Every structure is written in structure tokens, then in C-alpha cells.
Amino acid sequence: MDMEEKSKRKNIEEFVEIMLEACEEQFPKKCSCCSRYFETFQDFLSHTIIPVHSKDHSLQLIDSQDLHDVIAFRNCSCGTTMTVQCAVDKPQKKELVHAISEEARERGVEPEDVAQLLRDKVIKRAKACNTTKR
Template sequence: MNDPVYEGLSSFFDDSFPKKCSVCGKVYHSSQQFFAETSPPAVSNKSLKSSEEDGEVVVEAFRNCQCGSTLMDVFSNRRDTSEKGMLRRKKFEQVLHMLTEQGLEPGQAKQKLQQFLRTGESSVIQEAIKKKTSR
């Protein structure tokens, strides 16, 4: 899927999968598969709808299964706004700043930092940590 809107949504919401079509039984194991193997509803041009749920704005994605059944998934912002979450974001920004000071482009620095947080591995991050601690 090359649509940045759907890619942005899918990056947040794989925890709502697997999703199963109640009509044909097709199972979608990830949001990427869900968006790639379904299509926008033919009845309307809008496959995305914004609404409010418990005081929070959510996006409802309507897609047609290969069998023709309309499926819907709700995507919301899972950002942790607690004090602990805010502290994590502040630390993330500090490390991001450190990486850009060491010569990485901001986009590359963010990508490498996110990779490191997901996997615990990144030669770029590990090298930056060595440089910072050897000063």
C-alpha cells in the first residue's frame, strides 16, 4: 500500500488485529494486509470518517472485504499523555537532538531511534551512545 494516509493509520493499530470477516471468514492478520486486500466502499467516496468516542477523536475506516461485505475498524490516538508518557517523549526528543548534533539528518535520526526502541539494535544509535559517553 503506497497511500500515506493508510500507512499512517496502519503504523498505529496492529493491536486490533487479527480481524475476521463475519460473512466469508477471511482473516486479516495486520492493518497492512487489511488495507492492501480490501477496497474502499463503492457506494461512497469516503472510506474514512472522523468521529468522537469518549471525548477522543477517532478515525473509522470502512473497507470492503473481497466477498463484498463492508468491514469497519476504529483507529484512535494511543499517545500516552500521562506524566510518565510526557517524560518518555522528552527523553526521546533529547536523544533525537543529540543524534542530529552528531550529523544525522532529523528524519534519519528519528527512524534509527524508533528502530532502536523496537528492536534494541541500531549500529548508528550504539555508535552515538559510545561517542556521547566517551566525552
């Protein structure tokens, strides 16, 4: 990859806000079992817990060939498992998968490790700020 191609490609940091906005656009959200209402992504993260069956703090695998859409598994207080999708559009998904693959290669780690790092950054950013629908 030459310098011009490298400078044009997005790194994973550039996807944090894109993914945060895509997550936030899914709210308000309601639990299908108890009808609890979650106004924002931040509200959802603050009032749900990571399911016991979900190792590594809601591990979601994203590989270099495909982007699995779930970014967070969470349990409502009633026990129902809910999800938040990584609802970016197809061209962005392709860019994201490529960025994850490239960053993994540069760091000498598995793409899943980079994907988990990105997911954690999105969730951390959502918890740190008062996200609102745009």
C-alpha cells in the first residue's frame, strides 16, 4: 500500500463516532418482555447489564470477511437479553472491515481483537457523554 492509499483509508478511531451515531439512531428502544423504555443508547447501557453467558463483556466477533451486526448484548432488569446493532451502511461496513483487518495486520493481532477494542471504545464513549438523537 502506498502512502496516498494509506492516508485515504480510515482507521478504526474514525469509526467510533459513526458507530455511536448508528447505535443512537436505534433509540428509543423498548424491552419486548417488560416494555421498559430506554430513551438513548447511554440510558440503555446504564440500565442494563452484561449477560452472564456473554464472555468478555459482550464479546462480539467481527472478522475480516464479514461484519456481524451486533455490537452489544445486554440484559434488561427483567432478564430479557436485548441487542444493539452496528447499523452502519454497507459501504461503511466494507470500509470498517478493511480498517479492522489492516489495523490487526499492523499491530500483529487478530482482527477480533481490534473489533473488540473498537466496540469497547464506542461503548465507553456512549457512557461518557450524554448522547442525544440527532
